[in-house]
Amino acid sequence: MDRSLSLYIHYPFCVRKCRYCDFLSGPADSAARKAYLGALEREISLVPEFIGKRPVRTLFFGGGTPSLMEEGELSSLMEALCSKFTFEEGAEISMEVNPGTADLSKLRAFRRQGINRLSIGVQSFHDQELALLGRIHRAEDAVRIFHEARHAGFDNLNLDLMSALPGQSPEKWRDNLEKACSLGPEHISAYSLIIEEGTPFASMELPPLPGEEEDRRMYHETGEILLSRGYERYEISNYARPGFACRHNCVYWTCRDYLGLGLGASSLMGESRFDCVSSMKDYLSAGRWEDFHEEKIPLTLEDRMEEFMFLGLRMTEGIRTGDFEERFHVPFEEIYGKTAEKHLKEGLLAEDMGRLFLTERGLDIANYVMSDYILDR
Ligand code: SF4
Structure with missing residues (x-):
C-alpha cells in the first residue's frame, strides 16, 4: 500500500x-x-x-x-x-x-x-x-x-x-x-x-x-x-x-489519500471523507482535533468505485482495470464490463494495454459518459 x-x-x-x-x-x-x-x-x-x-x-x-x-x-x-x-x-x-x-x-x-x-x-x-x-x-x-x-x-x-x-x-x-x-x-x-x-x-x-x-x-x-x-x-x-x-x-483524480487542513478543507483517508468546519467562529474556538471537523462520512464500496471511475476518467490516461481490481478485490468486468463495452462500441472510450480512457468524442460529453458509471444501490 x-x-x-x-x-x-x-x-x-x-x-x-x-x-x-x-x-x-x-x-x-x-x-x-x-x-x-x-x-x-x-x-x-x-x-x-x-x-x-x-x-x-x-x-x-x-x-x-x-x-x-x-x-x-x-x-x-x-x-x-x-x-x-x-x-x-x-x-x-x-x-x-x-x-x-x-x-x-x-x-x-x-x-x-x-x-x-x-x-x-x-x-x-x-x-x-x-x-x-x-x-x-x-x-x-x-x-x-x-x-x-x-x-x-x-x-x-x-x-x-x-x-x-x-x-x-x-x-x-x-x-x-x-x-x-x-x-x-x-x-x-x-x-x-x-x-x-x-x-x-x-x-x-x-x-x-x-x-x-x-x-x-x-x-x-x-x-x-x-x-x-x-x-x-x-x-x-x-x-x-x-x-x-x-x-x-x-x-x-486517482483517489489517493489527502489531508485538508484549514477552514472547510476536505480530506479523503482510506474509506472515509471528512471536512473541517466551515464556520470561522467554530474553527477559531476549536481546541481538540475532533472540534475542527464535521462528522466523518464513511464511503460505501459503491461510492468508492464510482469516484474511481468519475475522477480517473477525467485524466487522459484514464483508469487501469488492474488498479480497480487491486483496490476493490472484484473483477472490473463484473461491475463495469457491460457499461465499458457499450462506450467502447459507441467510440466514447478507447482501450490500450489494460487502460480505459475517454476518446475525443467521449471527452466532449464526459458528464454524460460518467453518469453511466453510477451504480444501483
Ligand atoms: S475571491 Fe475567489 S477567485 Fe477571487 S482571488 Fe479570492 S478565491 Fe480566488
Whole structure:
C-alpha cells in the first residue's frame, strides 16, 4: 500500500471577492488573519500521530489567496508543518498566487520557505475581462509576476486561465492562450467559467455568454493550440509540458489519500471523507482535533468505485482495470464490463494495454459518459 500522503492547506482570505467566486474566501483585517493562522497551527499540532507519520509527497497552499501571507507567517506555518510531518525528498510544494498580491521580494521569500511550484491566477490577459470578473490585478501584473517568479528561481509555474467569459469572442480567448504560451509556463489550466448561484455574476446583467457550440469550439482550439506549443493534455482542463503534470491534483483524480487542513478543507483517508468546519467562529474556538471537523462520512464500496471511475476518467490516461481490481478485490468486468463495452462500441472510450480512457468524442460529453458509471444501490 502507498503510505504517502498529500496535504492541502486552506487560506480563506482575499483582498476582495471576485464576482464569479463561490469559494470559501473573503476579505479580513490583519488581526483576523493572524487569529486564523494561530488556529491553523493548532490544528496542525493536533494531527493524530498515525497520520503525521505518513511521508508527505505533495503540499498545496490554496484559498483564498495564500500569497497574501507575509514571509514570517509562512515560515511559522512551515515550521508547524515540518514539526508534524516528514516531507519526501523532492516533494511538490505549490502555492496559489494572485498577481495583485506579490512582488519579487515576496516570491523570493516563498522560494526560501520551500515553495517550488506556483499556480498564478491570471484568468485573462485583457484588462476589460479582468475588470468584469472583479479581479484585483491587471494584465501587466500577471506578466510581471511571471517574470519575477522566474527571477526568484521558480522553474515550475502554472497559469490559470478562464474561458467562456461573458462577451468573450473565440479570437479573444485565442489571444489569451497565445499570450500565456509566449511566456512559456510549464503548466496551463484552462477552465470554462461556470456561473454559480449566489455569486454577483448570477444576478448581474452580463454580456452574452458564448453558446454551447462556441464553448466547445474554444475547448477544441485550446487543445490544438496548446498541443502545437508542446503541452500535453493530461486532464480535461489541464495541460503540461512532459513531466510537469501537477502531482497534487493527480492525487485527487486517482483517489489517493489527502489531508485538508484549514477552514472547510476536505480530506479523503482510506474509506472515509471528512471536512473541517466551515464556520470561522467554530474553527477559531476549536481546541481538540475532533472540534475542527464535521462528522466523518464513511464511503460505501459503491461510492468508492464510482469516484474511481468519475475522477480517473477525467485524466487522459484514464483508469487501469488492474488498479480497480487491486483496490476493490472484484473483477472490473463484473461491475463495469457491460457499461465499458457499450462506450467502447459507441467510440466514447478507447482501450490500450489494460487502460480505459475517454476518446475525443467521449471527452466532449464526459458528464454524460460518467453518469453511466453510477451504480444501483
Ligand atoms: S482571488 Fe480566488 S478565491 Fe479570492 S475571491 Fe477571487 S477567485 Fe475567489
